[in-house]
Amino acid sequence: MTPADRPRRSALYLPASNAKAIAKARTLPCDVVILDLEDAVPPEAKDEARAAAVAAVAEGGFGDREVVIRANGLDTAWGADDLAAIAGSRADAVLVPKVDGPEAIARYEAALAAAPAAMQLWAMIETCASVFALEPIAATARTGRLAAWIIGTNDLAKEMRAQLTPGREAFLPFLSMAVAAARAHGLAILDGVCNEFRDLDAFTAEARQGMVFGFDGKSLIHPAQVDPCNLVFSPGEAELAWARAVIAAFDQPENRGKGAIRVEGKMAELLHLDQAQRLVALAERIAARP
Ligand SMILES: CC(C)(COP(=O)(O)OP(=O)(O)OC[C@H]1O[C@@H](n2cnc3c(N)ncnc32)[C@H](O)[C@@H]1OP(=O)(O)O)[C@@H](O)C(=O)NCCC(=O)NCCSC(=O)C[C@H](O)C(=O)O
Numbered sequence: 001m002t003p004a005d006r007p008r009r010s011a012l013y014l015p016a017s018n019a020k021a022i023a024k025a026r027t028l029p030c031d032v033v034i035l036d037l038e039d040a041v042p043p044e045a046k047d048e049a050r051a052a053a054v055a056a057v058a059e060g061g062f063g064d065r066e067v068v069i070r071a072n073g074l075d076t077a078w079g080a081d082d083l084a085a086i087a088g089s090r091a092d093a094v095l096v097p098k099v100d101g102p103e104a105i106a107r108y109e110a111a112l113a114a115a116p117a118a119m120q121l122w123a124m125i126e127t128c129a130s131v132f133a134l135e136p137i138a139a140t141a142r143t144g145r146l147a148a149w150i151i152g153t154n155d156l157a158k159e160m161r162a163q164l165t166p167g168r169e170a171f172l173p174f175l176s177m178a179v180a181a182a183r184a185h186g187l188a189i190l191d192g193v194c195n196e197f198r199d200l201d202a203f204t205a206e207a208r209q210g211m212v213f214g215f216d217g218k219s220l221i222h223p224a225q226v227d228p229c230n231l232v233f234s235p236g237e238a239e240l241a242w243a244r245a246v247i248a249a250f251d252q253p254e255n256r257g258k259g260a261i262r263v264e265g266k267m268a269e270l271l272h273l274d275q276a277q278r279l280v281a282l283a284e285r286i287a288a289r290p
Pocket residue numbers: 012013014015020021022024025036039040124126151152153154155156192193197220221222223
């Protein structure tokens with residue numbers, strides 16, 4: 001499985017300064033663990049958190065989960081030290097905050113010059129400027145390490161002075177454009193966090209909204225969000241049954257070479273065959289997870 005094929009239904013943030021949370025993350029069924037050095041960590045704990053994150057990755061125990069460290073920005077007092085420490089670590093990816101445009105990606109790429117070739121760069125898309133630079137930021141994936149985006153609706157709401165309502169009305173055009181820009185350049189894309197971690201109905205509704213928009217998964221802040229998130233972003237039984245029917249139908253001798261056929265009373269084209277194959281492959285990768 002290449003990094004691009006990995007299921008990324010659930011990406012759990014935790015403050016890297018919280019040893020208990022790190023231990024707990026090793027036991028949770030999330031696909032991605034994000035050790036945060038940025039907003040979840042107060043200034044006085046930044047150095048300790050950086051050392052703890054690197055030590056946690058070195059210690060391992062995360063099994064099949066991707067382990068990502070979120071750095072402070074290069075425009076802060078801690079960013080350069082964070083990037084240097086992460087570059088020397090065994091993290092799968094470094095997540096960088098508040099990326100405004102392709103120039104920022106170039107600065108992070110330069111700071112990671114000494115990192116292993118396999119280390120991915122993930123970027124937070126969460127500033128007003130980034131809303132107008134989605135395509136040029138995504139295009140940097142063609143030549144560098146950029147492999148995934150995570151939406152930061154809290155920072156975006158703050159800068160826009162918008163309200164994070166249950167339906168996220170203020171952000172819908174942006175969410176949709178971000179997914180299209182990511183897909184145009186082969187990036188994975190994860191939805192923003194739901195702050196209502198005690199209200200799992202609200203969480204599930206928001207996760208479903210992200211799934212309908214095309215996100216690969218959602219970023220999370222609490223262990224209770226992991227199971228409902230995995231459920232929302234895993235192919236459902238009915239969806240899989242349809243996908244398998246499409247694949248089987250196109251495999252029939254009478255349908256070979258056809259572009260459009262009838263399957264269970266509905267039209268299926270070759271593009272639906274592609275979708276069906278992707279869905280079945282995703283379900284198989286999920287099923288193969290320990
Ligand atoms: C949100 C929290 C501060 C809530 O903490 P708390 O009230 O203590 O939670 P619980 O008592 O329900 O915790 C129960 C147990 O679960 C562990 N726990 C809690 N959260 C996590 C976690 N994220 N990962 C792993 N384990 C966790 C507790 O330790 C308890 O364990 P035990 O005692 O053994 O039972 C807290 O959940 C939290 O800190 N969440 C993460 C916050 C964070 O990382 N924020 C930064 C990322 S979000 C962001 O910045 C988005 C973006 O940039 C944007 O702009 O939108």
